[in-house]
Amino acid sequence: MSEKTNIVITGATSGIGKALCEYFAKDNIVYAGYRNEKLVEELKSISHNVIPFYIDLKLMDSIAFAANFIKVKAEHVDCLINVAGCVVAGAIENIDIKRIREQFEVNTFGHLDFTQRLLPLMEGGRIINISSKASYGIFPFVSPYCASKRALDIMFNSLLLETHRNIKVVSIKPGVIATPLWGKSIDENKDNIDAAIGFEKELDYVLESAKKNETYGLDVMEVVKVVKEAADTPNPKSSYTVGWDAKLAEFAAKLPQEWLNKLIKAGMNAKFKHSHHKLNN
Numbered sequence: 001m002s003e004k005t006n007i008v009i010t011g012a013t014s015g016i017g018k019a020l021c022e023y024f025a026k027d028n029i030v031y032a033g034y035r036n037e038k039l040v041e042e043l044k045s046i047s048h049n050v051i052p053f054y055i056d057l058k059l060m061d062s063i064a065f066a067a068n069f070i071k072v073k074a075e076h077v078d079c080l081i082n083v084a085g086c087v088v089a090g091a092i093e094n095i096d097i098k099r100i101r102e103q104f105e106v107n108t109f110g111h112l113d114f115t116q117r118l119l120p121l122m123e124g125g126r127i128i129n130i131s132s133k134a135s136y137g138i139f140p141f142v143s144p145y146c147a148s149k150r151a152l153d154i155m156f157n158s159l160l161l162e163t164h165r166n167i168k169v170v171s172i173k174p175g176v177i178a179t180p181l182w183g184k185s186i187d188e189n190k191d192n193i194d195a196a197i198g199f200e201k202e203l204d205y206v207l208e209s210a211k212k213n214e215t216y217g218l219d220v221m222e223v224v225k226v227v228k229e230a231a232d233t234p235n236p237k238s239s240y241t242v243g244w245d246a247k248l249a250e251f252a253a254k255l256p257q258e259w260l261n262k263l264i265k266a267g268m269n270a271k272f273k274h275s276h277h278k279l280n281n
C-alpha cells in the first residue's frame, strides 16, 4: 500500500497485534482495538497515526459501538486485521461448556460480527485474519481453540467465495510465536486444568509447552512480514502459514484421519503411558 490508508486492528495492545500496529502506523492511519483502558496511552504513544478504540469481542454491544465509532471517523477501511484472540484448553470430557462458548465468542463470532458491520466501508479492501496452525485441528487438549480458528477460517473463506464485493480475504496461520498469549492462557485455564481429573499428565505437558512457547516461539516480526506481504501484494493467497511447525501441521492435516489418529495416539501413549489411549478399532 503506497499512499496513507486506513487500517483497523483488533487486539492491538499486545503481542502480534501491537507489533502490527507499530509497523503499519509508520505510514497509515491505524484504528487500534483495546480492552484495557490502562493501555490506551501506550497505544497513542506509538504514533499520532494511531486512533485507539474500545472493543471487547465477548460483548455484542461493544462490537456494534466499535464499528460505529470507525464508521463515523473513516469513510473507508482499506484493511481490517482481525487479531484479538485467546486460548481455551482442557480435556473435552469435562471442560466447562461456558468456556467453550466464550472461546467461540472471542475467536470466531466476535470477528465475524465486527467484520459484517465494517463490510460496507471496505469496497476494494482486504480482510486479514490471524488464525493459527491450530486451525488444522490436530492438537488434543486445546480443541476449543483449534475449533474456533477452524470455524473462523471456514466462514471467512466462504465470505471470499460468496461475496459480490471487491474484497480480498486472507487467513494467516502462525505456528508458535513468543507472545504473552501463553502466560495468559495458563492463568485463564486454571479451572479447566483443575477439572481435568485423570488427565493430569496430559495437562501438565500442555502447561509446560505453554511456558516454553513464550520464550522459544518465533519473533512477532515473522508474522508482521507475512501480514505485510498479504496486505501489499496485488493478489494475495487465501492462506499463509508462518513457521515450520505450521507447515508440518498443514501437511499432517492432509493425512487420512485414521492414520493421523494412530500417529497422535502413538505419540500420546509414548509420552503419557496410559493404557486407555486406544483407538476405536
Ligand SMILES: NC(=O)c1ccc[n+]([C@@H]2O[C@H](COP(=O)([O-])OP(=O)(O)OC[C@H]3O[C@@H](n4cnc5c(N)ncnc54)[C@H](OP(=O)(O)O)[C@@H]3O)[C@@H](O)[C@H]2O)c1
Residues within 6 Å of the ligand: 010, 011, 012, 013, 014, 015, 016, 017, 034, 035, 036, 055, 056, 057, 058, 083, 084, 085, 086, 106, 130, 131, 132, 133, 173, 174, 175, 176, 177, 178, 179, 180, 181, 182, 184, 213, 217
Ligand atoms: N502467540 C502464538 O503462538 C500464536 C500462534 C498462532 C496464532 N496466534 C493468534 O494471534 C492472535 C494474537 O495473539 P498474541 O499471541 O499476540 O497474544 P496476546 O499478546 O495475548 O494478544 C492478544 C490480544 O487480543 C486481545 N483480546 C483478548 N481477548 C479479547 C476480547 N475478548 N476482546 C477484545 N480483545 C481481546 C488482548 O487484549 P488484552 O491485552 O486486553 O487481553 C490482546 O490485545 C490471536 O488470535 C492468537 O490466537 C498466536
